[in-house]
Amino acid sequence: MTIGIVLLVLNLVGFKYTSFFNETLRGMFGWFGASYDLPVLNIILPLGISFYTFLMIGYLIDTFRGDKAERDPWVFGGFVFFFPKMIAGPIERGKNLLPQLRKPLTGFDYALMTAGLQLMLWGAFKKVVVADRIAPFVNRVYDNPQAYDGVSMVFATWLYAFQLYFDFSGYTDIALGAAMVFGIKLLPNFNRPYFAVSIQDFWKRWHISLSSWLNDYVYTPFSRSRWTGLKMYNLMLAGMMLTFVVSGFWHGANWTFIVWGALHGTYVVVSLLAQKPWNKFAKNSGLTKRPKTYRAIKIGVTFFLVCFAYIFFRANSMADAGYILSHMHTGWGSATSGIRAVIDGKLAEMGLAILGIIVVMAPEWYKDHAKVGDIYRALPSWQRWGLVYAATVAVVVLGAYYNLDQKFIYFRF
Incomplete structure (x- = not known):
C-alpha cells in the first residue's frame, strides 16, 4: 500500500x-x-x-x-x-x-435511462445557459481588477459563486446522468450547498465526494494519531486545519488555493472555539425563539464567508487577491456605477444570467417544502416533455449563438 x-x-x-x-x-x-x-x-x-x-x-x-x-x-x-x-x-x-x-446486465431499464438523460440535460442547462452566461462578467473583473472599484469586485464575486456552483454541479449532473444511462449510480456530489447554515454544513453539501474522502483518509487518521503529543481537542482542531489545507493544495498549484483552503479551515476552527459563547448570545438575544429568522441569518453569514474565500479561489494570483481585498471598500458612494461597470452595457446577457440563477436556485429553495422530483413526475406528460423541450432548445440555441467555449472549471484540477 x-x-x-x-x-x-x-x-x-x-x-x-x-x-x-x-x-x-x-x-x-x-x-x-x-x-x-x-x-x-x-x-x-x-x-x-x-x-x-x-x-x-x-x-x-x-x-x-x-x-x-x-x-x-x-x-x-x-x-x-x-x-x-x-x-x-x-x-x-x-x-x-x-x-x-x-453485477451482470439484467436488461434495459427505460426509467433509469430516461432519468439519466433528463439529469444530463439539466446539467447542460446549468453549464451552457447559466454558468457560461455569467463567466464573461466575472472574467472582466478578475482578469483586470485594477480597473474596477469595490462594488464591482463584490458583485463579480457574488456572480462567481453561482458560476462555479452551476459549472461544477452541471458537470456532476451530466456525469451522474451518463452513468445512469449505463445502469450505474455514482456518488452524489452536491446537496443545496448555498443553503448551508454553517461552514461545517457547507462541506457536507459541497463536493461531497472530496470532503468525505478527506474526512476518511486525512482528518480521521490524523485526529486519532498519538505521535503529535497534542491533547485530543487540539489534535482535532489541527486535523481540521490540515484537512482544509490539503483540500486547497489538491485544487491547484497556487498559493491562492492554499489560502482558500486555510481560510475554510480557520472558519471551522473559530466556529468550534466560539460555539458556546455564540449559542449563549443566540439564546439571550431571542434568536432561538425565532427559528426561521435564525436559520436565514446563519445561511446568509455562511454564504458571505464562502464568497469571501472565493476571492482567493478565483484570483489569478495572490497579488490580485491582495489588491481586491484592499480595494473592497471603494465605490460604495455610488454603488450602481460599480454594477454598471461590470454589466458594461450588456443588459440582456446580465438579465439572462440573473434569470438563470433564479431558475436553478428556485427548485433548491423549494426542496425545503416539497420534493421537486415528485412535483415534476406528477405533471401531465405534455408539461414534462414541454419542460424538456424548452431546456433542450435553450442549451442548443444559447450554446450555438454565444459560442463562448467555456471549459468546465474543474477540468483544470
Whole structure:
C-alpha cells in the first residue's frame, strides 16, 4: 500500500506541482540574494489527474483496511476509467462502484435511462445557459481588477459563486446522468450547498465526494494519531486545519488555493472555539425563539464567508487577491456605477444570467417544502416533455449563438 501511495503522489507532484515548488523555492532563495532553478519538464497536465489519484489512493487504503481487492482486471479498469466520472469526479469508492460493475446486465431499464438523460440535460442547462452566461462578467473583473472599484469586485464575486456552483454541479449532473444511462449510480456530489447554515454544513453539501474522502483518509487518521503529543481537542482542531489545507493544495498549484483552503479551515476552527459563547448570545438575544429568522441569518453569514474565500479561489494570483481585498471598500458612494461597470452595457446577457440563477436556485429553495422530483413526475406528460423541450432548445440555441467555449472549471484540477 505504502509503495502504491508514494508512486501515485510522486506522479501527481511531477505533473502538477513541480513548477509550483520551483517558483516557491526560487522566491525563497531570492530573498537571500541567491539563485535556484529546478529543471521542469514541459509536460501537458493529464485531465482529471487529481481525481483519479485520490480514487486510487482511497482504493489502496480501503483494501489495506480489509476490503476485498478486485481481481478482475476488466472490472478494476472500469472502476478507474469509467468515463463519466474520470475527468472531474465524483471521486468514487470501491464499495459503491465495484459491486455495480461486477453485477451482470439484467436488461434495459427505460426509467433509469430516461432519468439519466433528463439529469444530463439539466446539467447542460446549468453549464451552457447559466454558468457560461455569467463567466464573461466575472472574467472582466478578475482578469483586470485594477480597473474596477469595490462594488464591482463584490458583485463579480457574488456572480462567481453561482458560476462555479452551476459549472461544477452541471458537470456532476451530466456525469451522474451518463452513468445512469449505463445502469450505474455514482456518488452524489452536491446537496443545496448555498443553503448551508454553517461552514461545517457547507462541506457536507459541497463536493461531497472530496470532503468525505478527506474526512476518511486525512482528518480521521490524523485526529486519532498519538505521535503529535497534542491533547485530543487540539489534535482535532489541527486535523481540521490540515484537512482544509490539503483540500486547497489538491485544487491547484497556487498559493491562492492554499489560502482558500486555510481560510475554510480557520472558519471551522473559530466556529468550534466560539460555539458556546455564540449559542449563549443566540439564546439571550431571542434568536432561538425565532427559528426561521435564525436559520436565514446563519445561511446568509455562511454564504458571505464562502464568497469571501472565493476571492482567493478565483484570483489569478495572490497579488490580485491582495489588491481586491484592499480595494473592497471603494465605490460604495455610488454603488450602481460599480454594477454598471461590470454589466458594461450588456443588459440582456446580465438579465439572462440573473434569470438563470433564479431558475436553478428556485427548485433548491423549494426542496425545503416539497420534493421537486415528485412535483415534476406528477405533471401531465405534455408539461414534462414541454419542460424538456424548452431546456433542450435553450442549451442548443444559447450554446450555438454565444459560442463562448467555456471549459468546465474543474477540468483544470
